[in-house]
Amino acid sequence: MENTHTPSVTIMAIKILIIVFILVILYSLGSALIFLVKDHGEGDRTVKRLTWRIGLSLVLFLFLWFAHQQGWIESGSGPVPRRVSYSKSGDPPGRVSTNSGSGRAPSNSHASSR
Numbered sequence: 001m002e003n004t005h006t007p008s009v010t011i012m013a014i015k016i017l018i019i020v021f022i023l024v025i026l027y028s029l030g031s032a033l034i035f036l037v038k039d040h041g042e043g044d045r046t047v048k049r050l051t052w053r054i055g056l057s058l059v060l061f062l063f064l065w066f067a068h069q070q071g072w073i074e075s076g077s078g079p080v081p082r083r084v085s086y087s088k089s090g091d092p093p094g095r096v097s098t099n100s101g102s103g104r105a106p107s108n109s110h111a112s113s114r
């Protein structure tokens with residue numbers, strides 16, 4: 001049998017799952033606030049709702065980590081593109097280049113010209 005799921009369908013399903021989790025977490029948080037106000041801090045309904053919120057948040061975090069490890073989602077694949085600029089040597093900013101062969105950190109050209 002042929003696989004009918006395309007990557008875009010999988011990505012859309014993951015996005016919907018994340019949104020549903022966030023909405024349920026917000027509902028749990030809101031209901032905890034309502035129980036806190038109605039019960040005047042007495043009772044355990046507020047604690048139960050906040051416990052659910054923590055548990056759901058933890059499950060969502062673990063799902064996001066697992067989905068990233070599986071390659072289902074990528075970091076930096078949001079609506080705003082990530083800009084990474086490297087020096088001419090290809091090293092990230094702040095990293096000492098090892099391409100020079102001298103073993104010394106590159107000197108600051110502005111400091112040596114004073």
